[in-house]
Amino acid sequence: MTEAPNIRILHGNDDEAIRQEISRIRQEQVETGFSDLNLSVLDGKNLTSDDFSNAVFALPFLSEQRVVILNNPLSLASGKEGNQKFLALLESIPPSTLLYPVIPDEIERKDWAILGSTSFLRKWVDKNSQRAVILEKKLPSVSGMRDWIMKKAVSMGGQIEGLAAQAIVTAVGNDTHQAVFELEKLLLYVNYARPVDLTDVQEIVSGSMPASVFDMVDAAVVGNARDALRTLHRLYEDQEIPALFAMIVRQFRLLIQAREILDEHGGTAAIQKELHQVPFVADKLVRQASMFTRDQLRSVYSRLLEMDFSFKTNPTDQKAAMDSLIIEISLMLQKKSAGLPQPEF
Numbered sequence: 001m002t003e004a005p006n007i008r009i010l011h012g013n014d015d016e017a018i019r020q021e022i023s024r025i026r027q028e029q030v031e032t033g034f035s036d037l038n039l040s041v042l043d044g045k046n047l048t049s050d051d052f053s054n055a056v057f058a059l060p061f062l063s064e065q066r067v068v069i070l071n072n073p074l075s076l077a078s079g080k081e082g083n084q085k086f087l088a089l090l091e092s093i094p095p096s097t098l099l100y101p102v103i104p105d106e107i108e109r110k111d112w113a114i115l116g117s118t119s120f121l122r123k124w125v126d127k128n129s130q131r132a133v134i135l136e137k138k139l140p141s142v143s144g145m146r147d148w149i150m151k152k153a154v155s156m157g158g159q160i161e162g163l164a165a166q167a168i169v170t171a172v173g174n175d176t177h178q179a180v181f182e183l184e185k186l187l188l189y190v191n192y193a194r195p196v197d198l199t200d201v202q203e204i205v206s207g208s209m210p211a212s213v214f215d216m217v218d219a220a221v222v223g224n225a226r227d228a229l230r231t232l233h234r235l236y237e238d239q240e241i242p243a244l245f246a247m248i249v250r251q252f253r254l255l256i257q258a259r260e261i262l263d264e265h266g267g268t269a270a271i272q273k274e275l276h277q278v279p280f281v282a283d284k285l286v287r288q289a290s291m292f293t294r295d296q297l298r299s300v301y302s303r304l305l306e307m308d309f310s311f312k313t314n315p316t317d318q319k320a321a322m323d324s325l326i327i328e329i330s331l332m333l334q335k336k337s338a339g340l341p342q343p344e345f
Helices: 015-032 049-057 079-091 120-127 141-153 162-172 176-189 198-204 211-220 225-239 241-263 269-274 279-289 296-311 318-337
Strands: 005-010 039-043 067-070 098-104 132-136
Touching: 005 241, 015 067, 015 098, 015 176, 049 141, 049 225, 067 279, 079 120, 120 132, 120 176, 141 162, 141 211, 162 198, 176 198, 198 225, 211 225, 211 279, 211 318, 225 241, 225 318, 241 269, 241 296, 241 318, 279 296, 296 318
Parallel strands: 005 098, 005 132, 039 067, 067 098
Antiparallel strands: none
């Protein structure tokens, strides 16, 4: 009997599915009573070779295998030489260790951005299928989200009607993490006593974060800093800063992808299909992306990544930083529409 691969790469753009899989893996170890001895969670960003070796070569305690979850594994690979060293590390993993490298990814122009068909790691996995496997966690299509939400509600101990599930899709698209967040609120609202209906969604999800983020960007792209800030400050009242910031980052990532499609003479239909968005979201992406150049969007996105790093490492005033960004975007586009020199990010 062939043994299952002991290197199992959790990969994809469905962050919720990846999170759930990691939770399941950890819970299995907790139930054995030996998770302190048989489970290690590592981060490739600040991992020494000794720490990695100690984790993967340690013998399991009263178990056939110990589990190592490795976040940011590709931080251990840099350049051609670094890639080869990383593959050598993988090839050294003993069968007594079950390694889960975690690689969140996004689809860009019909292929994965990080673990695409030309990726050194994917090629290695294809050649070493007995040793390694990619467990792909891909977002469901927008057309499949209604059924996904209905099944998810059942798994969470409740029920939701079809029209109500479709209304959530209209609000969040195929963002499974946001869909679960909305479902949690709705099921608590009905106290799990009856199926969630359309009226519940309209009362609880209307004015939800994704729509409001669109409203904020709508104001910014026409240079209306006041309305953009007003919308942003309403969001501060309703949302946790990390979740709100993540949605803003996601919005500008979508705008970069939409801008690229527009530059290649695609339109709303192409954006709807390639980015897996419902029609009204695709329309908004076309309108907003048209106001930026590709370089401007990439500059904004780079700024967002810098802010993300700063938020995680320094005691930064996050609201002030986000306010400043929205004001700068509004002024940049206001000057662009007036034909004036535009500030650099």
